[in-house]
Amino acid sequence: MATSPSVAGWELGLRLRERRELLDVTSVSAGKAIGTSQSYISGIENGKLKISAAKLAELAAVLEFDKAEVEELQALREAAGKRAWWSPYSAMFNSEVLRYFGFEAGAESIRAYSAGMITSLLQTRDYAMAIMNGGAPSIRLAEAHRRVEVRMKRQERLEGEDPIRLTTVITESGLRQVVGGREVMVAQLKHLVARIHQLPDTLDVRIVPFSADYHNAIGGSTFYLLGFASSRLPDLVWQETVSTTDLIDQPMRIREYSLAHSQAMDFALDRVGSLGLIEQIGKELE
Incomplete structure (x- = not known):
């Protein structure tokens, strides 16, 4: 299947938000637990911000993901961080x-x-x-x-x-x-x-x-x-x-x-x- 940094980041954010809401954890609480802010958590969940491997591991622990799930999340994080073909044209488009x-x-x-x-x-x-x-x-x-x-x-x-x-x-x-x-x-x-x-x-x-x-x-x-x-x-x-x-x-x-x-x-x-x-x-x- 074709890969895209945008889709990988989107899926990563959706999975994090779904688990957070399932556990009834607020974005404020999740942010505090890993030393960041509510806006940072929201940015990750919306696929608009990047997250480091270390911070993702911390957040995954807070949200009680198992080892196999964490590996999947880290793979999505790596895919989301790759350079996209449209990057050289970014100045021309919003x-x-x-x-x-x-x-x-x-x-x-x-x-x-x-x-x-x-x-x-x-x-x-x-x-x-x-x-x-x-x-x-x-x-x-x-x-x-x-x-x-x-x-x-x-x-x-x-x-x-x-x-x-x-x-x-x-x-x-x-x-x-x-x-x-x-x-x-x-x-x-x-x-x-x-x-x-x-x-x-x-x-x-x-x-x-x-x-x-x-x-x-x-x-x-x-x-x-x-x-x-x-x-x-x-x-x-x-x-x-x-x-x-x-x-x-x-x-x-x-x-x-x-x-x-x-x-x-x-x-x-x-x-x-x-x-x-x-x-x-x-x-x-x-």
């Missing part, structure tokens, strides 16, 4: 976006809904550059290239020994919106067709045609539902709007996004029909 990169890198599956454009993990370099230039004209060319480089790096999860499973719903408008001009768009649609053929076992692309009736995702924003291999980790949602991005971990909200994605899948064409529509629109643009 902390929430960087956290998303980490969760995406360690996810087992993604269910995506892309409103009006091609899903980011399936974009060509030219298509992505057209989005960067059009969506944020204040970004310098060099930075735009670096941002596209990050997007291409993220796409590496689609292949390799442990590829992520991607199920993406794209609206027909996303196929017909001529982003970057006809030449760029034709190449993008051909790339989408090629990826569908290259990744038959792990990639499922569904198109919601204009003829489809109303469903809950219509008029909504692009979102990604991330699933993880560990049974200890809940799903997460990443939402993108015109001006904001949001990492969502509230169970009720995640359920709403999951239902919206399922409904969009119900209104989408099947695999063969979706592929046929992509190819048809590509030919119309040529």
Whole structure:
């Protein structure tokens, strides 16, 4: 399974918090017991702060973990401390976006809904550059290239020994919106067709045609539902709007996004029909 420092740190924090709450130990008491503060314990539990091996051993003793569990916790701590591939790009993105990169890198599956454009993990370099230039004209060319480089790096999860499973719903408008001009768009649609053929076992692309009736995702924003291999980790949602991005971990909200994605899948064409529509629109643009 793919590893990610962010996911390892998240799992470590969840396990510590679950045990602390099970034993009815407050974060204040836990912090005092190992000579730190409540905010430090909260930071560890939220996956936002690192903890030393010695301090983790102390905290594990306070929370009554057995020897085998402590070894697992220390392994998670070591994984969480490793340098991530996105570290060199950290100056370009806020902390929430960087956290998303980490969760995406360690996810087992993604269910995506892309409103009006091609899903980011399936974009060509030219298509992505057209989005960067059009969506944020204040970004310098060099930075735009670096941002596209990050997007291409993220796409590496689609292949390799442990590829992520991607199920993406794209609206027909996303196929017909001529982003970057006809030449760029034709190449993008051909790339989408090629990826569908290259990744038959792990990639499922569904198109919601204009003829489809109303469903809950219509008029909504692009979102990604991330699933993880560990049974200890809940799903997460990443939402993108015109001006904001949001990492969502509230169970009720995640359920709403999951239902919206399922409904969009119900209104989408099947695999063969979706592929046929992509190819048809590509030919119309040529």
